[in-house]
Amino acid sequence: MDATARAHDDRVVLTWPDGRSDELPHVWLRDNCVCAECRDPDAWERRLDTVTLPEGLVPARVAVDDGLVVDWPDGHRTVLSASWLAAHAPGRTAPEPTEATGVPWDAAIAEQPPEIAHEELADDAHLLRWLRLIRDYGFALVRDVPTDAKAVVGLAERVAFVQETNFGHTFEVVSKPDPENLAYTAHRLYAHTDIPNRHSAVNLQLLHCLENSAEGGESILVDGFEAARRLEQQDPEAYELLRTVWVPWRFQDETTDIANRFPVIGTDDRGRLLEIRFNTAILAPLDLEPDLLVRYYDALRAFGRIVRDPDLEYRFRMAPGDCQVFDNQRVLHARGAFDPSSGHRHLQGCYVDKDDFRGRLRALERDGADFRTR
Numbered sequence: 001m002d003a004t005a006r007a008h009d010d011r012v013v014l015t016w017p018d019g020r021s022d023e024l025p026h027v028w029l030r031d032n033c034v035c036a037e038c039r040d041p042d043a044w045e046r047r048l049d050t051v052t053l054p055e056g057l058v059p060a061r062v063a064v065d066d067g068l069v070v071d072w073p074d075g076h077r078t079v080l081s082a083s084w085l086a087a088h089a090p091g092r093t094a095p096e097p098t099e100a101t102g103v104p105w106d107a108a109i110a111e112q113p114p115e116i117a118h119e120e121l122a123d124d125a126h127l128l129r130w131l132r133l134i135r136d137y138g139f140a141l142v143r144d145v146p147t148d149a150k151a152v153v154g155l156a157e158r159v160a161f162v163q164e165t166n167f168g169h170t171f172e173v174v175s176k177p178d179p180e181n182l183a184y185t186a187h188r189l190y191a192h193t194d195i196p197n198r199h200s201a202v203n204l205q206l207l208h209c210l211e212n213s214a215e216g217g218e219s220i221l222v223d224g225f226e227a228a229r230r231l232e233q234q235d236p237e238a239y240e241l242l243r244t245v246w247v248p249w250r251f252q253d254e255t256t257d258i259a260n261r262f263p264v265i266g267t268d269d270r271g272r273l274l275e276i277r278f279n280t281a282i283l284a285p286l287d288l289e290p291d292l293l294v295r296y297y298d299a300l301r302a303f304g305r306i307v308r309d310p311d312l313e314y315r316f317r318m319a320p321g322d323c324q325v326f327d328n329q330r331v332l333h334a335r336g337a338f339d340p341s342s343g344h345r346h347l348q349g350c351y352v353d354k355d356d357f358r359g360r361l362r363a364l365e366r367d368g369a370d371f372r373t374r
Ligand SMILES: [Fe+2]
Pocket: 183, 192, 193, 194, 333
């Protein structure tokens, strides 16, 4: 390894040939020892006990050889490779490959929507291409999926496995008597995300068209992150309300009652968009303090106007064999009313949990490299 290392105070300063340097606290170096004693070579989980690491630990010797070599006073030796250090040194951790690079889009995406042919997905390289499209655009269409019942399950299992919910392992989007939710009617559905009432809001939603001969029932997708950015520009106060006020979501039927509070716009510790929860059909009665409540309705209206703006709507008609696959925590979906007396409209859907989708993407991104070296 080509670098120089010196211990200084509570850290090792590692200087690379290009002049860049990394500061590696001693406690961090000891904690990340990758020897078989400190990290299980098979499970690749830490065996060393982080919380009982001694305070004020200082190495006996630091050297650069085939990696950074640190000898500890008790005789233990830690060796970390240049590539591992480049990937993990504090303050320069590479962005997660699954972090949404978030290509924003609007109605113009109709000219060239992200899509892939079903038969291509037999190949892992194309599978990765498809999952990256979903990561970047929040959706991708799959064309020519066989119109067999449960073909959507095969597609979900190409990613990981189906996340079962109170709506079942799969669900049938058809107009039917006594519907348990509005999707199972012929009514228009405004742009929404599914099941925001669940703590673990599902990430991937797959909707596979088996039949679509009814008049109407046009599909609509909207980039919820782009909508949130527009709201932030146009009405910062509304954006802050939707971001910071946690509101009650609830779905109930004869056998279940799933309720949780979450904000409409979820952000991470750096204020970056994480998720959108927007489905007024299952927004429980708002219980905010009255002045706040009135302002909150204004904020909901402002966001609703943006997500229903035709400038943001990607509109399309599903044909049998089409499957829309979207990130339900970013992309809102809608459909036009249809006339059930004019023909049949039947979509079969299922969900995949976000961790399983992102986990599969991350594993494919490794491109065969041994995860133990990363
Ligand atoms: Fe839905």
